[in-house]
Amino acid sequence: MTTTASSLFDQPLKVGTHEFRSRLIVGTGKYSTYEMMQQCLEVSAAEVITVAVRRERLVDADGRNILDFIDLDRYTILPNTAGCFNADDAVRVARLGREILAGLENPGADWVKLEVLGDKKTLLPDPVATLIATEKLVADGFQVLCYATDDPMTAKRLKEAGATSVMPAGSPIGSGQGLLNPNNIQICLEYLKDNDPDYPVIVDAGVGTASDVAVAMELGCDGVLLNTGIASAENPLLMAEAMRDACRAGRLAYHAGRIPKKLYATASSPETGVIAQG
Numbered sequence: 001m002t003t004t005a006s007s008l009f010d011q012p013l014k015v016g017t018h019e020f021r022s023r024l025i026v027g028t029g030k031y032s033t034y035e036m037m038q039q040c041l042e043v044s045a046a047e048v049i050t051v052a053v054r055r056e057r058l059v060d061a062d063g064r065n066i067l068d069f070i071d072l073d074r075y076t077i078l079p080n081t082a083g084c085f086n087a088d089d090a091v092r093v094a095r096l097g098r099e100i101l102a103g104l105e106n107p108g109a110d111w112v113k114l115e116v117l118g119d120k121k122t123l124l125p126d127p128v129a130t131l132i133a134t135e136k137l138v139a140d141g142f143q144v145l146c147y148a149t150d151d152p153m154t155a156k157r158l159k160e161a162g163a164t165s166v167m168p169a170g171s172p173i174g175s176g177q178g179l180l181n182p183n184n185i186q187i188c189l190e191y192l193k194d195n196d197p198d199y200p201v202i203v204d205a206g207v208g209t210a211s212d213v214a215v216a217m218e219l220g221c222d223g224v225l226l227n228t229g230i231a232s233a234e235n236p237l238l239m240a241e242a243m244r245d246a247c248r249a250g251r252l253a254y255h256a257g258r259i260p261k262k263l264y265a266t267a268s269s270p271e272t273g274v275i276a277q278g
Contacts, residue, residue, distance in 0.1 A: 217250025
């Protein structure tokens with residue numbers, strides 16, 4: 001049976017006990033208004049959206065709760081521990097997220113996007129604290145999606161600690177630099193999927209435009225998580241659409257198999273039957 005583009009794309013993204021058609025996960029921060037956020041979420045076609053669940057981040061300056069602007073029947077919330085700089089705080093915030101989402105009867109109550117940051121300047125993850133928090137949260141019954149560096153050995157250790165998904169950073173959060181080290185991402189993919197090809201690897205952070213999404217998916221990543229690339233674009237709605245289409249295009253290109261890169265040209269027209277020179 002011939003594999004078609006549509007049948008490839010119909011394969012769901014599986015992350016632990018969750019399954020989704022869309023492989024683009026988007027955040028809810030940094031939008032100019034909650035109304036703009038709503039529109040961009042819809043255009044992106046995302047089924048999973050991340051929300052920072054610390055109490056002071058749920059309510060804006062006007063006293064409006066971000067959850068009031070999210071269709072909880074349509075989206076699975078991926079609560080995240082953004083703003084945590086040690087393992088204990090991250091575990092505490094993860095449990096808060098579970099409590100909130102369980103009360104709202106949202107299926108996202110059983111998982112968490114774990115962020116344990118090293119410092120406020122780079123917002124890069126603290127690998128040791130991330131590992132400690134992963135072990136604690138896994139023991140507490142969470143499905144843990146770990147924001148991590150692109151270091152393959154760290155990725156291996158997080159998986160061994162029970163992480164449901166390891167999410168290597170393309171570049172620092174909000175930097176828009178794209179994938180600075182695609183070679184490391186490829187090695188992470190090799191190590192994480194060795195004897196476990198369905199293990200989900202999702203690029204998280206640093207995505208600036210649609211081509212960055214396409215590159216990540218062409219490498220063989222299972223999904224891309226982004227926020228600033230849409231929310232801070234000059235036209236967020238257009239960028240949400242671009243990110244959506246790039247995710248699909250990159251996945252199809254990965255399965256299609258690109259041609260090898262060559263130093264010199266290869267004629268695309270047949271060389272036989274050409275008119276001889278007189």
